[in-house]
Amino acid sequence: MRRTIVATTLLAVTGLAHAAEPIQVIEPATITNPEMVELGKKLFFEPRLSKSGFLSCNSCHNLSLGGVDILPTSIGHNWQEGPINAPTVLNAKYMLAQFWDGRAATLQEQAAGPIANPKEMALEHELALDVLRAIPGYQAEFSEVFGDKGITLDTVTEAIATFEETLVTPNSRFDQYLNGDKEALSTAEQEGYALFKSKGCAACHNGPAVGGTMYQKMGLMQPFVTSNPAQGRVDVTGKEHDRMVFKVPTLRNIELTYPYFHDGSTYDLKEAVIVMQRVQLGQELTDQEADRITDFLKTLTGEQPQITLPILPPSVAGTPKPQPFAK
């Protein structure tokens, strides 16, 4: 349904000429509930949603860094090593589901996960809610935004998801190109885009986010060699054919969201392009082809969300204390 709407908008904006493009423009965020967005932003930056009082959503989905932590796998409570590369929160609303294995259907469902995950923020939901309920500033703000619903897991995650839906990156040079400005891309970049389509990349990396529209086996044509133990969607569906099947990641802002792949095994975008072509499509790119595709991919860096750092409401003497060094 959403994709239909996007396609319609696209036709209106760019005319029929681009109707056949596999990638659609990213539209700027439309904010209909600024109070909820503002509350969600606070919660996104709120370290008191972690057991330690130190980790927030922004710790691993850092909005200064393309919505990721630029680490192979994340650092969680007590410096635990995370199991998988943190996906970007930017343009996440365009994903068909959340997490690499798609185990959360929505951004709201996703938001609850890391808070309570003992390897991430490690704070049980009821304790997290106890903290927020004991902060007068949040009491007042939830009351304004949610009325009688109060501070619940549903309202907390709805606010976070509503904020995250605003985290889109429109107006990349590639979007300008899609919108008809042929000068927005150099010849090399246009060649890269042509290769991206002709070599088959766009078969999986398509839609406004240039990914996130489907699941795909990692290592479709050749095995993807990794020491990362993640098995992908088989853990969600229990079906053997979903082993090593992951959500196709977005390529929007790919220049910013290194290191690459679900195991974060390379920081080198060109190398990532070569590996993908080999293991997914069974082809070797020439050095020049890999350069051109890389050139194109860098045109997908859009305007980053302008975030005014929230000022978080203070705890009071009765607010439950963080436990940074509790195991």
Add this chain to the structure above:
Amino acid sequence: MRRTIVATTLLAVTGLAHAAEPIQVIEPATITNPEMVELGKKLFFEPRLSKSGFLSCNSCHNLSLGGVDILPTSIGHNWQEGPINAPTVLNAKYMLAQFWDGRAATLQEQAAGPIANPKEMALEHELALDVLRAIPGYQAEFSEVFGDKGITLDTVTEAIATFEETLVTPNSRFDQYLNGDKEALSTAEQEGYALFKSKGCAACHNGPAVGGTMYQKMGLMQPFVTSNPAQGRVDVTGKEHDRMVFKVPTLRNIELTYPYFHDGSTYDLKEAVIVMQRVQLGQELTDQEADRITDFLKTLTGEQPQITLPILPPSVAGTPKPQPFAK
């Protein structure tokens, strides 16, 4: 010298009536070099200045949280427990020296410390500079701001300090009161301020930052009982009379900068007031007196710096990699 200038400004602003007040207003930041401030802001939020690629200045001096981490002691590389409560970066330019023991004379000198401290960001300075020098965006920006000086420890810390000098919190209700608006404080708060002066608090907590103008022994009249091993200025001067002597902390934004004392041993501001009166001045406050002083202290919360989150320039394939899980 600086204090003389402040006093002169104060006379001009508020007239002779307030010349005898022990606290002076916080003036808004005057920014003369916005490019250096912007670069310094990026570096302040830059996790690649840590060995892990995860910790930045803002991790412990969080500008969403009054410039502190609201933890008793901080979390450093590999989740090491820090030795002392993180002081706020807000209004730090008014401190006579930096760190609790004053071991850094200036903000610039301070900024170098945590980067290389093995218990904090744990990245040797030369390695930190290697990282910045291998990021094209920083190469360009340092060149613009510092010309031929390039990327050195001096230019990095000068930029950070220049940003930090802008982190002031003017226009608190107490400043409005000092500037002549008697309605800005309630009767209870004015009583609290009178007690703050008459009970001796202002003997140490004075100047624009309501602290930071001197060193003082912690436990002057009665021993301050703590399990924290810090010994204060004796470690800087080697003089026995400096044992347990610390910089008097600022009380600006004290409502935000819990937990209190160099050991972060209480989250309760009223309790902190009672303990201070006891161990520093040898007096017991009545419950009501403690309430009134606490009321007054909460009027010291100023306008927090409005920070637009910086977008950090991306690493490239050749940029040295973070080592989050290296011991």
